Amino acid sequence: MYEWTTDLAVDDLLIDKEHQHLFELLERYYLGLKGQKAPMDLLLLVKGLIDYAQxxxxxxxxLMLKSGYPDIERHKQLHRTFMLKVNDFYTKLSDGKLVLTLEVTNYIKNWLVAHIKSEDVKIGAFLKRN
Ligand SMILES: [Fe+2]
Ligand SMILES: [Fe+2]
Structure with missing residues (x-):
């Protein structure tokens, strides 16, 4: 269901490894949901995913800071906005105001794919050049 594919490679070993792990965590949640894990366990999986994203x-x-990447502030802001959104999701889930479905993980996956393809690839390219 959730799978890191080579078109998401940014050609930096660490970043690609971590992106792969994010997809593994998404998949773990999906399998948990499908396997009808207890809500508390599912909530923990969401929490683990959000924490790992951070x-x-x-x-x-x-890495951006160390390499002198020029667009760091805007990129950091994108991360921050995403974290605010998913933390809000998590609060709603734990308060029972949002049902544990694939909605949250689909949101995360779609954001990740778009972010990797439009933003993280630029870091990879910059690191290669510098
Ligand atoms: Fe990333
Ligand atoms: Fe990023």
Whole structure:
């Protein structure tokens, strides 16, 4: 269902590895939902996914900073906006105001794919050139 594909490669070993792991976490949630895991377990999987996204963003931002990537502030803002949105999702899920379905993970997946293809590839290209 959720799978990292080579068209998402940004040609940086660390970034690609972490993106792959994000897709693995998405898939784990999907399998949990399909296997009718308990809501508490599903919630933990969502939490793990969100936390790992934050970890990944921190790594990416450190990499941008270290390499002198010129568009870092705008890129960081994109990460921040995403985190606000998914943290809001998580709050609603844990308050029972949002049902645990594929809605949240689909949102995350679609955002990730678009973000990787339009933004993270630019980091990869920059790192190659510099
Ligand atoms: Fe990324
Ligand atoms: Fe990014």
């Amino acid at each position: 970890t990944h963003f921190s790594h990416e931002e450190a």
